[in-house]
Amino acid sequence: MRVTILREKRKTIVLSLIDENSALLKVPKHLSDNKISEFLESKKRWLENKAQKINQDKEFSKAFDIKNCFYLFGKQEGKFEDLILGFNSMSEKEKGLHIRKYYLSHFSNLEDIVLKLSEKTGLVFEKIKSTAAKTIWGSYSSDRIMKLNWKLLLLPKELVNYVVIHELCHSKHMNHKPQFWRDVAKFCPDFKLKRKQLNQYGFLLKACF
Numbered sequence: 465m466r467v468t469i470l471r472e473k474r475k476t477i478v479l480s481l482i483d484e485n486s487a488l489l490k491v492p493k494h495l496s497d498n499k500i501s502e503f504l505e506s507k508k509r510w511l512e513n514k515a516q517k518i519n520q521d522k523e524f525s526k527a528f529d530i531k532n533c534f535y536l537f538g539k540q541e542g543k544f545e546d547l548i549l550g551f552n553s554m555s556e557k558e559k560g561l562h563i564r565k566y567y568l569s570h571f572s573n574l575e576d577i578v579l580k581l582s583e584k585t586g587l588v589f590e591k592i593k594s595t596a597a598k599t600i601w602g603s604y605s606s607d608r609i610m611k612l613n614w615k616l617l618l619l620p621k622e623l624v625n626y627v628v629i630h631e632l633c634h635s636k637h638m639n640h641k642p643q644f645w646r647d648v649a650k651f652c653p654d655f656k657l658k659r660k661q662l663n664q665y666g667f668l669l670k671a672c673f
């Protein structure tokens with residue numbers, strides 16, 4: 465692991481991982497080399513774990529060819545070159561636009577899941593909207609509008625179900641307090657596992673289409 469040390473006018477030490485091979489350490493200007501080594505030694509395990517996680521996520525994301533293939537609920541359904549006219553001769557930007565449009569034309573698949581789960585759980589919503597947020601899969605506002613990231617379309621259905629149940633439970637609790645999670649568990653007993661699995665798909669949220 466390569467650690468770049470940046471001495472600057474500051475009071476605290478901040479360590480951040482840039483990628484699986486490099487980290488950045490910001491330290492106060494006059495901190496001794498000994499103290500820096502000590503600090504890095506104490507964070508060695510943390511850095512290794514973080515780097516390992518990045519590697520695992522990279523391996524996981526490699527299994528998906530999201531720029532060329534269309535996935536619906538975890539299954540590869542076809543190649544964009546066969547689904548979108550003239551796809552191969554488009555610029556990267558155009559490709560992205562068309563991919564997004566193609567997925568959005570399947571958004572009703574997500575709406576169907578919400579309707580079904582709302583009926584099953586008795587939890588309500590007013591309206592569903594699509595979002596392309598870079599950090600979240602869904603949200604639920606006090607006016608009962610559920611926003612769902614269209615990239616959920618790429619995820620296995622059981623993970624989509626978890627996200628939808630999560631958002632529907634916000635119709636009763638506008639927070640993540642224990643009572644909220646007790647309600648989530650009623651309809652999705654293994655929600656902790658689902659949350660972990662969902663984390664692995666974080667690369668999709670960040671991916672540009």
Ligand SMILES: [Zn+2]
Nearest residue numbers: 630634639640
């Ligand atoms: Zn929530």
